[in-house]
Amino acid sequence: MKTSRTKEIEILIDLIAKLPGLGPRSARRAVLHLIRKKSTLFKPLSKQMAKVFEQARECLNCGNIGTSEMCEICEDQKRINGQICIVEDVSDLWAMERTSVYNGRYHVLGGTLSALDGIGPNELKIPKLMKRLDSEEVHEVILALNATLEGQTTAHYIAEQIENKVSVTSLARGVPMGGELDYLDEGTISAALNARGKI
Amino acid sequence: MKTSRTKEIEILIDLIAKLPGLGPRSARRAVLHLIRKKSTLFKPLSKQMAKVFEQARECLNCGNIGTSEMCEICEDQKRINGQICIVEDVSDLWAMERTSVYNGRYHVLGGTLSALDGIGPNELKIPKLMKRLDSEEVHEVILALNATLEGQTTAHYIAEQIENKVSVTSLARGVPMGGELDYLDEGTISAALNARGKI
Incomplete structure (x- = not known):
């Protein structure tokens, strides 16, 4: 061209x-915007990128992202x-x-089990989780995996491995805040009905 | 928080x-993506940002963005x-x-006239354009401003200033490629009808 x-x-x-969510057009707009705001945005962004690039690393213990070991x-x-809350990804940890509300520790798996993609327990941080359960005094593992097929398969696998050692719980299923029954799937409504409680 | x-x-x-088009959520996704692709994306992006930040500057002659004077x-x-093609912004120059198709020179105004925002000819690169018309041997000025109220006001102002010195043309009005008459405004259809030509 x-x-x-x-x-x-x-x-x-x-x-x-x-970058995710950006294409050629928005990238062009972003670059022009940066060049126009050279001192107020481009300069600090450029410096901060270099800084985070140098410092960002995975936590050796839980898999979260930070700037130290x-x-x-x-x-x-x-x-x-x-208390260890197990999440698929760092973005899920941030969402939690x-x-x-939660004030315990985390463990970031780094994905979900997937036979198709060749992702087994060893590709995720499941062995590391086992070690933590042995070395830390853990009394509860909270499975906060996504309510997707992959997330739930992974949750069941982990639960099977550890439920003889430690109490395993998972996030409740139910009607989300602002949810309208007419728009919810049958699975969610059934789960909410089964798990109904007193007001 | x-x-x-x-x-x-x-x-x-x-x-x-x-950045334009990004919000907190997409920024979080972008940063996680960068940290995950540290060597293949984060490293080159961080370096390139620093490089462009150091080098990018406005062309002294036409207002385009480049890496030298x-x-x-x-x-x-x-x-x-x-031949000088006048555009509002660098993004319009890139679009051209x-x-x-165009193989002449450009002149980037840096915006449009706006009484409300206090943008007069001196806030745009109109004086610089006048100088170029005096110093360069220009035989045609092509007004490629946006077909908006602001763009057209600015185009008319410039045309008035220079039409005694040089031939002034502007982009044709008409039905855009793929345009369906039913979805086009009356102004566009009238303009296309008035400017009709032989097939």
Whole structure:
């Protein structure tokens, strides 16, 4: 393609277009926006990228992302020991944290079991979880995996492996906040009915 | 907000969320994606950002963005002199270039006239355009401003200023490729009818 953009800007656009949710068009807009806001946005963003690129790493204990060997949650003395919440991904951990309700520890699996993609327990952080159950005094494991087929398959596998060692719970199924019955699937309504409680 | 993300990652997410078309949620996804693809995406993107941040600058002649005092188009010896295409913004210049049809020079105004926002001719690169018309041997100015109220007001203003010096043309109005008459506004259809030509 004949282009008037210099090569360096072209390369930057192509790289930004690889971010999830962005395409060539929005990448172009983003780059122009950056160049227009050179001192207020481009400069701090460029510096922060370099910083996070240097520092970001996976927590050796739980798989969360942080800037040191152990993440802030694992190092936090105020958090309750003995409770481990298992999530598929760091984004799920962040979603749990946004509720400000949970105050225990986490374990990030890094995905779900998938025979098709050749992802077995050893490809996920399941062996590491087993080690943690042996070394830490854990009394409850909360399975907070996505309510998808893959998430639930993985949850059942983990539950089978550990339910003789520790109490295993999982997030409740039910009608989500603001949910309208007419728009909900039968599975959700059945689950909510079965798990009904007193008001 | 209580958070498990380290401060540095938090700052990066906030900065990325300021890009057009991105919000907090997509910024979080982008950062996680970057950290997961550390060597294949994060590293080159971080480096390229620093590079473009250092190098990107406005062309002193036409207002295009490049990496040197004069942009690639102004320096290109193969391009036709004497034709200047006037666009509102660098993104419009890029759009024109994608057609690979135009082979002359450009002049980027940097916006449109707006009495409300206090943007007069001196806030745009109109004085610079006048200078170029005096110093370069220009025989045609093509007004490629957006077909919006602001774009057309600006186009008329510029045409008035220069039509005694140089031939002024503007992009044709008509039915866009793939356009269905039923979905087009009356203004477009009238313009297309008035400018009708032999098949």
